Amino acid sequence: MNSFDVVIIGSGPGGYVAAIRCAQLGFKTAIIEKYSTLGGTCLNVGCIPSKALLASSHHYSDISHFAEHGIEVTGEVKVNLEKMIARKQAVVDQTCSGVKFLMDKNKITVLEGLGSFVDATHVAVAKADGTSETIEGKNIIIATGSKPSNLPFIKLDKERIITSTEALKLKEVPKHLIIIGGGVIGIELGQVYLRLGAQVSVVEYLDRIIPGMDASLSKELTKVLKKQGMKFYVSHKVKSVERTGDGVVVQAENAKGETITLQGDYSLVSVGRRPYTDGLNADKAGIKITDRGMVEVNDHLQTSVSNIYAIGDVVRGAMLAHKAEEEGTMVAEILAGQKPHIDYNLIPGVVYTWPEVAAVGQTEEQLKAAGVEYKAGSFPFKALGRARAGGDLDGFVKILADAKTDEVLGVHMIGARCADLIAEAVTAMEFKASAEDISRISHAHPTFAEAIKEAALAATDNRALHV
Ligand SMILES: Cc1cc2nc3c(=O)[nH]c(=O)nc-3n(C[C@H](O)[C@H](O)[C@H](O)COP(=O)(O)OP(=O)(O)OC[C@H]3O[C@@H](n4cnc5c(N)ncnc54)[C@H](O)[C@@H]3O)c2cc1C
Numbered sequence: 377m378n379s380f381d382v383v384i385i386g387s388g389p390g391g392y393v394a395a396i397r398c399a400q401l402g403f404k405t406a407i408i409e410k411y412s413t414l415g416g417t418c419l420n421v422g423c424i425p426s427k428a429l430l431a432s433s434h435h436y437s438d439i440s441h442f443a444e445h446g447i448e449v450t451g452e453v454k455v456n457l458e459k460m461i462a463r464k465q466a467v468v469d470q471t472c473s474g475v476k477f478l479m480d481k482n483k484i485t486v487l488e489g490l491g492s493f494v495d496a497t498h499v500a501v502a503k504a505d506g507t508s509e510t511i512e513g514k515n516i517i518i519a520t521g522s523k524p525s526n527l528p529f530i531k532l533d534k535e536r537i538i539t540s541t542e543a544l545k546l547k548e549v550p551k552h553l554i555i556i557g558g559g560v561i562g563i564e565l566g567q568v569y570l571r572l573g574a575q576v577s578v579v580e581y582l583d584r585i586i587p588g589m590d591a592s593l594s595k596e597l598t599k600v601l602k603k604q605g606m607k608f609y610v611s612h613k614v615k616s617v618e619r620t621g622d623g624v625v626v627q628a629e630n631a632k633g634e635t636i637t638l639q640g641d642y643s644l645v646s647v648g649r650r651p652y653t654d655g656l657n658a659d660k661a662g663i664k665i666t667d668r669g670m671v672e673v674n675d676h677l678q679t680s681v682s683n684i685y686a687i688g689d690v691v692r693g694a695m696l697a698h699k700a701e702e703e704g705t706m707v708a709e710i711l712a713g714q715k716p717h718i719d720y721n722l723i724p725g726v727v728y729t730w731p732e733v734a735a736v737g738q739t740e741e742q743l744k745a746a747g748v749e750y751k752a753g754s755f756p757f758k759a760l761g762r763a764r765a766g767g768d769l770d771g772f773v774k775i776l777a778d779a780k781t782d783e784v785l786g787v788h789m790i791g792a793r794c795a796d797l798i799a800e801a802v803t804a805m806e807f808k809a810s811a812e813d814i815s816r817i818s819h820a821h822p823t824f825a826e827a828i829k830e831a832a833l834a835a836t837d838n839r840a841l842h843v
Pocket residue numbers: 385386387388389390391408409410411415416417418419421422423424426489490491492519520521522540561652654655656687688689690695696697698699700728
């Protein structure tokens with residue numbers, strides 16, 4: 377029987393990063409993946425393909441701004457969806473084979489098949505050809521990720537009533553795409569098809585979209601997306617989603633108890649994701665699973681069985697690729713006797729719409745609820761030279777700092793390139809910067825990053841320079 381220091385089940389960003397770090401630290405490592413490509417949800421049907429389609433559709437939508445830049449398009453500009461989806465798949469394939477290259481480079485054994493616990497130190501790998509191999513792991517890391525959730529009364533036919541996975545490979549641009557759930561995934565994919573010409577309606581149970589983020593971001597994003605043509609039905613509880621031939625009918629109830637009926641040709645159900653442990657036989661190893669289906673872990677990501685750890689979407693916390701990666705690294709280093717630490721407050725959240733939305737730390741709502749005295753400084757992108765030069769005027773940066781100590785407690789931004797700009801805020805907060813610290817750092821001119829400096833100035837005695 378093959379025996380390893382560490383066996384990892386699942387090859388998403390949690391699992392494959394854990395595998396690389398384990399190998400770097402000198403562990404004999406194996407990774408088990410049930411699909412034929414490595415990379416998990418993120419690379420195959422998540423982060424990477426959605427960003428590829430966002431990029432392609434962004435190019436297309438930019439054409440409507442060409443005229444104001446003095447660029448005249450005389451011929452017809454058409455979307456070839458088949459080609460766009462094929463390009464997306466090529467990006468995915470290249471990225472996934474990059475992970476395989478990294479496994480080989482780090483001498484990690486890759487086993488293709490469904491991994492299931494035999495006991496606390498043995499995992500059986502059931503292969504596609506019907507054979508099975510059992511391997512031994514001194515330590516085992518569960519990194520089995522998540523799958524799309526559904527509402528109990530919705531029958532997903534994966535043709536017209538679909539999840540994000542199908543939305544990444546549609547064969548036609550919907551005429552009317554009805555999105556159930558105004559979270560990050562629904563809004564991103566909604567913007568892809570909105571740009572390509574679909575009518576897009578979003579039905580959200582709560583009173584705003586991207587509800588986990590600061591309310592000011594949600595308000596601004598709603599405003600911009602409405603301007604782009606997206607329709608919102610917030611505070612609406614979906615009662616039914618039915619297929620009717622080549623169409624779908626969605627019924628939802630508003631706060632007054634009135635029912636609205638929406639007719640479309642596709643409905644994307646994006647109501648969150650659930651931790652995935654199907655087929656893992658966690659009970660055979662004595663691993664505790666919570667009522668919500670997550671693998672229960674302590675602060676060291678150790679399960680109820682001391683040599684078995686769990687990371688990423690299958691455990692508590694934000695379902696984000698970079699959170700899974702940090703956890704993969706952390707477990708590998710714990711196994712090597714190191715003392716790593718993750719500050720979960722400083723895991724940034726990003727929505728890759730345009731304008732992009734990004735945040736780190738505490739929201740105003742959280743600070744108010746905790747009774748923390750804070751001050752806020754905001755700066756609008758439209759006051760930036762760079763934003764005017766490029767024509768990307770929507771959005772702002774908001775910095776929240778402790779009223780007494782001036783320590784930055786949260787940074788919330790919406791606007792061009794915020795997905796990248798947020799890294800400055802994360803770095804500053806990792807080093808416990810005050811708003812004044814950020815305000816005294818030289819930021820290149822003209823850049824979008826100047827909005828961060830200006831917001832920090834605004835938070836420091838309200839002394840922004842350019843408003
Ligand atoms: C459309 C979409 C867009 C997203 N965009 C972003 C984004 O922009 N940024 C971001 O940070 N996050 C994004 N996410 C979330 C991100 O994909 C997840 O947070 C991330 O993939 C979690 O990584 P993971 O390693 O925990 O699990 P996963 O990536 O889900 O990987 C788990 C792997 O385990 C395998 N597996 C499961 N059970 C077994 C078993 N028993 N045996 C063998 N293999 C098994 C699965 O096949 C899978 O390959 C997006 C998700 C979606 C759906």
